[in-house]
Amino acid sequence: MAQYKQMVSERIRRIAILLATSGTLGVLFYTYLHFSENNIFPPVASVGKEILASILIGWVLGAALYFFNHLLDRWIPWRKYFAGRFLTGYLSNLAIGLAITIGLSLAFIHLSGKESFWTGLTPQDEDVIVKITILLLTSLFIYKVVYALLYSYQHYAIAQIETLQSERKQLELQFEALKGQISPHYLFNSLNTISSLIFKDLPSAEQFVRRLAQTYQYILATQNKKYVLLKEEVDFVQSYYYLLRIRFQQQLSVEINLPSGIMNSKIPPLTLQMLVENAVKHNSLSSDKKLFIYITAQDNTYLKVINTKTGVLDTVSSFRVGLENIKRRYQYFTDKKIEVKDDEKFMVSLPVIHHKENIEQKHSA
Numbered sequence: 001m002a003q004y005k006q007m008v009s010e011r012i013r014r015i016a017i018l019l020a021t022s023g024t025l026g027v028l029f030y031t032y033l034h035f036s037e038n039n040i041f042p043p044v045a046s047v048g049k050e051i052l053a054s055i056l057i058g059w060v061l062g063a064a065l066y067f068f069n070h071l072l073d074r075w076i077p078w079r080k081y082f083a084g085r086f087l088t089g090y091l092s093n094l095a096i097g098l099a100i101t102i103g104l105s106l107a108f109i110h111l112s113g114k115e116s117f118w119t120g121l122t123p124q125d126e127d128v129i130v131k132i133t134i135l136l137l138t139s140l141f142i143y144k145v146v147y148a149l150l151y152s153y154q155h156y157a158i159a160q161i162e163t164l165q166s167e168r169k170q171l172e173l174q175f176e177a178l179k180g181q182i183s184p185h186y187l188f189n190s191l192n193t194i195s196s197l198i199f200k201d202l203p204s205a206e207q208f209v210r211r212l213a214q215t216y217q218y219i220l221a222t223q224n225k226k227y228v229l230l231k232e233e234v235d236f237v238q239s240y241y242y243l244l245r246i247r248f249q250q251q252l253s254v255e256i257n258l259p260s261g262i263m264n265s266k267i268p269p270l271t272l273q274m275l276v277e278n279a280v281k282h283n284s285l286s287s288d289k290k291l292f293i294y295i296t297a298q299d300n301t302y303l304k305v306i307n308t309k310t311g312v313l314d315t316v317s318s319f320r321v322g323l324e325n326i327k328r329r330y331q332y333f334t335d336k337k338i339e340v341k342d343d344e345k346f347m348v349s350l351p352v353i354h355h356k357e358n359i360e361q362k363h364s365a
Helices: 002-038 048-075 082-112 125-183 184-199 204-220 230-251 271-281 320-328 359-363
Strands: 252-256 291-298 304-309 341-342 347-352
Touching: 002 048, 002 125, 048 082, 082 125, 184 204, 184 230, 204 230, 230 252, 230 271, 230 291, 271 291, 271 304, 271 320, 271 347, 320 347
Parallel strands: 252 291
Antiparallel strands: 291 304, 304 347, 341 347
16 A cells, blocks of 8 residues: 555656656746847737647646657667667657647647737747747757756666675575585584594594585685585585595595586586485485486586486475576576486586676676
């Protein structure tokens, strides 16, 4: 209800501004024409009807141009055809302005039974028609320039708001992805592994701590980034795989085979790591149930993360949340869809985001 009242109030305000502006311009036009023909300003007491007629002409012309331009905005969008929209609007507005101004002036003269609004201004006076045309040419040009500038400013403001909203939403998704990687459970498992390694294999424990620090360094460094280079994500996955390999030994194998031509492409941070983690989390690993994960590429257009299936754990909830997070983050960079195939093996195909693709391009006109 409050929103409806606000809309009505805004519409009334716009109509009031339209009537006040167009009525004032009608009086100014009348005053200029009267002065140019008679070298004196029109006496208000004796030309009241003419002034009212000028205000009415201004109202009708203002309303006609207002609604016509709104229709023209739909037919010829400023965003796609700025120059064409400006020229078409200017010429059509001039034709409408001449038709309404001269037509209504003739109608008022005919209804009043006079030959003119005032002495020296008659329908047969070509000089007056030329002056009206020049006035409309000038005023409508200014009007179209202001209209275009206001549209450009509004479009810029909306684009800025959409960009900020997009960046905020992307950071929220980024934060959701990060929460899973710095969770107490993840840290607890890592500390347990370090504790066991210290007494069995000190060099491995030292290497484990170093790789663990690298993973957290990467997580913290990318927490506010929209994307990273694929080679950076791959380096991170290799460090992450080292941590998993210490825990699961020969039960897990991750093989990365990517062409050098796409290593400088972009990818939302933690994407590959989340898919590797999902594969480990949602399969049971044992000496007779080994898990194999392959990260490869297809025609330099898609990254493919493929994992074997050793049996779904009953205690683990669906991993669709992680996949949905990845899909939503990819929407900010490309219109290409992420493909998921669940057959004998589980496969996720990620579009390769080339360097020229970015969120600003996707959200621009």
